[in-house]
Amino acid sequence: MNIRVLVVDDEPLARVGITTRLSAYSDMMVVGECSSGEEARAKIPQVSPDLIFVDVEMPGISGLDLLKELPREQARCIVFLTAHEEYALDAFNVEALDYLLKPIDDARFAACIERARRMLSLHRQEANFERLYGLLGTKDKEDNGSLIKRFPVRRGNEFTFIQVGDVDWIEGLGDYAGLHVGGRTHLVREPLTSLEARLDPAQFVRIHRSTIVQVEHIARVDPSANRDAVLTLRDGKTLRVSRTYRSRLDELLH
Amino acid sequence: MVAVRAFEGAIVLIAWSALYFGIKHYGTVEEQRNRLLASEATAREAQLQALRYQLQPHFLFNTLNAISSLVVSKQPERATEMIAKLAALLRNTLSFPEAHLLTFREELAVTEEYLSIEQVRFGPRLAVSLSVSPEASEAQVPRFLLQPIVENAIRHGIARCPNGGEVSITASVAEGQLRIDIENDRTEGLLQSGDERNGLGLMNTKTRLEKLYGERGSVTVTTPRNNRFLVSIQFPLTTASSIVSQGAG
Numbered sequence: 001m002n003i004r005v006l007v008v009d010d011e012p013l014a015r016v017g018i019t020t021r022l023s024a025y026s027d028m029m030v031v032g033e034c035s036s037g038e039e040a041r042a043k044i045p046q047v048s049p050d051l052i053f054v055d056v057e058m059p060g061i062s063g064l065d066l067l068k069e070l071p072r073e074q075a076r077c078i079v080f081l082t083a084h085e086e087y088a089l090d091a092f093n094v095e096a097l098d099y100l101l102k103p104i105d106d107a108r109f110a111a112c113i114e115r116a117r118r119m120l121s122l123h124r125q126e127a128n129f130e131r132l133y134g135l136l137g138t139k140d141k142e143d144n145g146s147l148i149k150r151f152p153v154r155r156g157n158e159f160t161f162i163q164v165g166d167v168d169w170i171e172g173l174g175d176y177a178g179l180h181v182g183g184r185t186h187l188v189r190e191p192l193t194s195l196e197a198r199l200d201p202a203q204f205v206r207i208h209r210s211t212i213v214q215v216e217h218i219a220r221v222d223p224s225a226n227r228d229a230v231l232t233l234r235d236g237k238t239l240r241v242s243r244t245y246r247s248r249l250d251e252l253l254h
Numbered sequence: 255m256v257a258v259r260a261f262e263g264a265i266v267l268i269a270w271s272a273l274y275f276g277i278k279h280y281g282t283v284e285e286q287r288n289r290l291l292a293s294e295a296t297a298r299e300a301q302l303q304a305l306r307y308q309l310q311p312h313f314l315f316n317t318l319n320a321i322s323s324l325v326v327s328k329q330p331e332r333a334t335e336m337i338a339k340l341a342a343l344l345r346n347t348l349s350f351p352e353a354h355l356l357t358f359r360e361e362l363a364v365t366e367e368y369l370s371i372e373q374v375r376f377g378p379r380l381a382v383s384l385s386v387s388p389e390a391s392e393a394q395v396p397r398f399l400l401q402p403i404v405e406n407a408i409r410h411g412i413a414r415c416p417n418g419g420e421v422s423i424t425a426s427v428a429e430g431q432l433r434i435d436i437e438n439d440r441t442e443g444l445l446q447s448g449d450e451r452n453g454l455g456l457m458n459t460k461t462r463l464e465k466l467y468g469e470r471g472s473v474t475v476t477t478p479r480n481n482r483f484l485v486s487i488q489f490p491l492t493t494a495s496s497i498v499s500q501g502a503g
Contacts (some may be wrong), residue, residue, distance in 0.1 A: 010416070011316065036416045057312070059414045059441065102319035106326075115293040120362030122481035 037061025
């Protein structure tokens with residue numbers, strides 16, 4: 001897999017040092033060179049580089065300012081180049097991939113390339129997964145109207161499906177939801193409320209702002225103080241029922 | 255008796271006079287010595303300042319990086335040339351010669367060495383122009399006079415211009431005064447004023463010229479145009495021969 005590289009440094013020889021070293025790596029493809037932050041800002045959207053080597057001290061926009069301005073998806077892999085050690089903390093703050101001191105050390109440069117390859121390969125897997133997940137989601141929707149039948153989830157680098165009937169309960173985690181299945185948890189990228197809308201209301205019930213349970217898996221419900229309740233699942237797990245959702249639960253269980 | 259008294263009186267007078275002139279002479283020698291020590295101290299300061307600049311990461315590590323680039327891109331002649339230049343510059347700065355005055359020609363030669371290193375780093379972004387009259391070229395100047403000012407011109411001037419610019423050095427003699435102008439392009443709106451970061455360098459130069467030449471030495475900073483920065487130095491013209499004749503007289 002080729003890696004598209006952009007080199008940004010105001011000193012011509014400093015750029016030569018990077019491009020020459022890169023030519024030893026067959027997967028590294030230099031797609032552009034810029035001599036200032038302004039030039040790089042215009043060039044980045046045009047050539048969409050995977051990896052950017054950027055000098056910190058440049059006239060006009062510095063390398064750090066440039067990175068702060070760029071949208072995250074345009075600047076995933078940034079390697080700072082500088083003669084000064086004191087910018088390392090700033091580089092860390094903007095989540096740079098690496099920080100190379102001038103003059104460049106060849107062994108250190110090789111380690112940096114290795115790191116970039118690993119990082120970019122992870123990004124690619126992630127992007128592929130997102131695409132696949134999106135496709136499956138759309139396909140399932142078309143097949144079953146708006147109801148979810150199965151969840152595509154990833155375990156390491158592998159794909160697997162969770163059948164809706166196997167889910168014990170679902171936990172809201174902001175933009176994500178945790179599917180609890182036989183003691184294991186799988187993350188899916190969907191907020192709880194939008195997930196709830198795509199679940200069969202006869203099969204799943206919301207019992208709390210951040211909890212949905214499978215009706216079939218409920219063992220019992222015990223009232224507790226201040227009109228809340230405690231729900232026990234068949235596997236013994238207990239969950240809190242807030243009074244807001246209590247009536248809906250009572251309807252289903254009677 | 256009278257003669258003896260007069261004789262005694264004369265001896266007392268002579269003794270007093272000797273004491274008076276002795277003290278006065280001692281005072282002058284002391285004063286001269288203090289002056290010399292003070293100017294030596296400022297010369298040392300100027301040397302340390304030059305050394306500090308050359309050992310800064312901004313200059314030293316970027317220069318080493320440029321050399322490293324020449325090596326990996328298989329340009330050994332240019333690499334060795336740059337190593338020699340850097341060594342010459344450092345050698346000059348590290349040396350401690352007796353005299354802290356030298357001819358402007360010699361001072362300029364060191365500055366040219368420095369500028370040629372910066373030209374390799376900055377490429378076409380740095381243009382240099384020199385104009386020195388033959389008379390000015392033989393004038394005696396304090397060692398390291400030019401370097402801090404030219405280094406400031408690069409660091410705070412040219413290095414901040416994305417499209418680069420020019421550093422020009424001119425030197426001439428008029429009415430017994432040597433005048434040296436160091437002018438550079440700079441980015442409009444960015445400060446390169448005499449009281450900011452480069453202020454210390456200029457302050458040292460001012461103090462030094464004051465110690466050496468009193469009121470006849472001066473450093474002035476102007477911005478002749480919005481994107482130019484000019485440092486003018488003036489002090490009385492002396493040559494190696496005039497110093498020798500002064501010493502003899």
